[in-house]
Amino acid sequence: MANSYAILIAVLLFPGGLFALALGLTLKGADRRVAARLQGRVGPPLTQPFFDIVKLGFKRTMVPDTASETVFLAAPLVGTASMLLAVALIPIAGVYNPDPQIGNLLVLLYLLAIPGVALMIAGSASGSPYGAIGFSREMALMLAYEGPIVLVVIAVALRTGLAEGHFPTFSLAEIVHYQQAHGAFVLDPVMWPAAAAFAFFYPANLGIVPFDIPEAETEVLEGPLLEYSGPALALFKIMSALKAVVVLSLGVALFMPLPLTGGVGLAAWVGQQLVLVLIGVTAVRVSRGRMRIDQAFVFFLKWPLLLSAASLAVAAYYTAGGAL
Amino acid sequence: MNFLSLFARNLRRGPYTEPFPFGPPSPTPKRLRGRIAFDAATCEGCLLCEKLCPSGAIKFTRTPEGMTFDCWHPTCVFCGTCEFYCPTKAIHQTNDWHLAHFQSEKFGMTEHGLIPNLVCADCGGKGLNTVPNTAKVRPPLSAEEVVQLRARCPKCRNKFLKSRGKKP
Amino acid sequence: MTVLARLKNLAARSPWLYRINAGSCNGCDVELATTALIPRYDVERLGIQYCGSPRHADIVLITGPLTKHVLEAATRIYAEIPDPKVTVAVGVCPISGGIYRESYAVCAPIDQYFPVDVNIPGCPPRPPAIIEGVAKALEIWRQRL
Incomplete structure (x- = not known):
């Protein structure tokens, strides 16, 4: 029973739930603030995303006549729930180790796809033509970026597993432990292609500017989110905040866990995420324009796929050769 | 890498x-066409x-006290034609742009003026206390x-100008 | 101060703006875009975001004299904005009709059709004037939450 309580705490309080939500919203606030500074503006307060969520809580939720009401209202709930669970799956180096009962890296890959699916369902259930366009764009983008991320994850699993002398391991905890002992993968030239492919993946998954095609505000009026208002929209905002934490901490766990423990480890982990957001999200978002869906599709099938395939081959060759 | x-x-x-709106607004250009005075x-x-x-937007009305001037800012387009053609520049555009108002104040957004009546110094008749047109x-x-x-009243003004030997 | 009042105070700091162009000449829309986009009049300081969908909006900015042609569409879009909302008329056209006043083709003033809260006269109003008007709308928005 104690075990199930621990899981519940991991999902609802730390590192999932409240902690991840607060972290995700703060990251978003920092992103907006720094983006404003880069553009020569003052920008909103750091806590602005919290205000937005509270505000949306006071608004009315409207369901369009043409929408299928149950699906329309369930989609944000499913997306948020999947992300709550996903945060609890990712270890924080030296601070938190997920219960192996909840799942491993493969479960995480499936959970990572759910917010995109929830958005697609939301867009198609809303009965709005813009939602439908958002749906089709989200689907095309997902098809393009899901392949490389799977290859990247397999490459990391192969590298860790073969180096430890057994099958590829899909336990994130084991991957993190290996890196804490032998140095982070981001410093290992063998894993650079994988890290580069992951760097292309996460703006697409988070829906930020070069790849925010499904939710393009100026083209399809936020696409799937067009018909949402009030608490349902707040749930989507919470979902994307949690997703930012999930994707960033996955990147940290796969490539750059630090050999630290306790409070220092936690602070360093938060710091790593902040740096990743400011460099990888804010600077890119401010300096780049949005791609067209066909450009993004071709781009993902070209570079990240090539990089991830190369990383898989290199990791397999190197580690197998090292083991032999 | 620009x-x-x-x-x-x-x-x-920085x-x-x-x-603005947390601090004072920056200086307004002098020739900005704003509120009518x-x-x-x-x-x-x-x-x-x-x-x-x-x-x-501009309306003159005869009242028992004289003639009133009203410019209703919510319909004024701030084109400046009135100031341009005003012979004595009695109407003037300031550079004040603080015109945003609540709906309850909508019909109070006027510039009001009254040109009072006068009693003619010659004939004792009624007239308006306006500036005489003396340009020509x-x-x-x-x-x-x-x-x-x-x-003087308009009739007596005409007489006065005729007595100067010139038609007004 | 109760928890609810405190939350409402927080919520009041996040107004999202939506523009309805009711047959405007685009002068006011250009000024709104200027207010929104250029660093000199950064409206994001106030927590303001321009949103593309009427469903996300809190403060509605209406420009233009509400021509007969857009009356129905504008009314429908206005009804799609969830309560509570604040309505702001930008420019002289929606307030009184401006130079289109008494034309057969316009339905100005718009307060015959929408419950306007704040007016920002000007043809078009300056960006600081728009910010001033939105700041006034925020006072109403705070009470209405």
């Missing part, structure tokens, strides 16, 4: 943002502005003459 130098410059220089003491009463106003009078009237002229 954008990197731009980022560095923006971060180093925001370009004006402090009307000076009843220098008005000629020619009603040119009312005729020319493209949006019909040759030789030009002296300041005292203008004051005398102003105290």
Whole structure:
């Protein structure tokens, strides 16, 4: 029973739930603030995303006549729930180790796809033509970026597993432990292609500017989110905040866990995420324009796929050769 | 990599943002066409502005006290035609742009002026205390003459000008 | 101060703006875009975001004299904005009709059709004037939450 309580705490309080939500919203606030500074503006307060969520809580939720009401209202709930669970799956180096009962890296890959699916369902259930366009764009983008991320994850699993002398391991905890002992993968030239492919993946998954095609505000009026208002929209905002934490901490766990423990480890982990957001999200978002869906599709099938395939081959060759 | 130098410059220089509405607004250009100001003491009463106003914001009304001037800002398009054609510049555009108001104040957003009645110094008849039109009078009237002229009703003003040997 | 009042105070700091162009000449829309986009009048300081969908909006900015042609569409879009909302008329056209006043083709003033809260006269109003008007709308928005 104690075990199930621990899981519940991991999902609802730390590192999932409240902690991840607060972290995700703060990251978003920092992103907006720094983006404003880069553009020569003052920008909103750091806590602005919290205000937005509270505000949306006071608004009315409207369901369009043409929408299928149950699906329309369930989609944000499913997306948020999947992300709550996903945060609890990712270890924080030296601070938190997920219960192996909840799942491993493969479960995480499936959970990572759910917010995109929830958005697609939301867009198609809303009965709005813009939602439908958002749906089709989200689907095309997902098809393009899901392949490389799977290859990247397999490459990391192969590298860790073969180096430890057994099958590829899909336990994130084991991957993190290996890196804490032998140095982070981001410093290992063998894993650079994988890290580069992951760097292309996460703006697409988070829906930020070069790849925010499904939710393009100026083209399809936020696409799937067009018909949402009030608490349902707040749930989507919470979902994307949690997703930012999930994707960033996955990147940290796969490539750059630090050999630290306790409070220092936690602070360093938060710091790593902040740096990743400011460099990888804010600077890119401010300096780049949005791609067209066909450009993004071709781009993902070209570079990240090539990089991830190369990383898989290199990791397999190197580690197998090292083991032999 | 042009954008990197731009980022560095923006971060180093700090925001370009004006402090308004948290602080005082930056100085307004002097010639900004804003709120209309009307000076009843220098008005000629020619009603040119009312005729020319493209949006019909200016309205003169005869009342028992005299003639009132009203410019309703919510329909004024701030084109400046009234000031341009006003012979005595009694109507003037300030550079005040603080015109945003609550709906309850909508019909109070007027510039109001009253040109009072006067009793003619010659005949005791009724007239309006407007500035006399003396632009075309040759030789030009002296300041005292203008004051005398102003105290008369329109008919007596005409007589006065005829007595100067010139048609007004 | 109760928890609810405190939350409402927080919520009041996040107004999202939506523009309805009711047959405007685009002058006011250009000024709104200027207010929104250029660093000099950064409206994001106030927590303001321009949103593309009427469903996300809190403060509605209406420009233009509400021509007969857009009356129905504008009314429908206005009804799609969830309560509570604040309505702001930008420019003289929606307030009184401006130079289109008494034309057969316009339905100005718009307060015959929409419950306007704040007016920002000007043809078009300056960006600081728009910010001033939105700041006034925020006072109403705070009470209405």
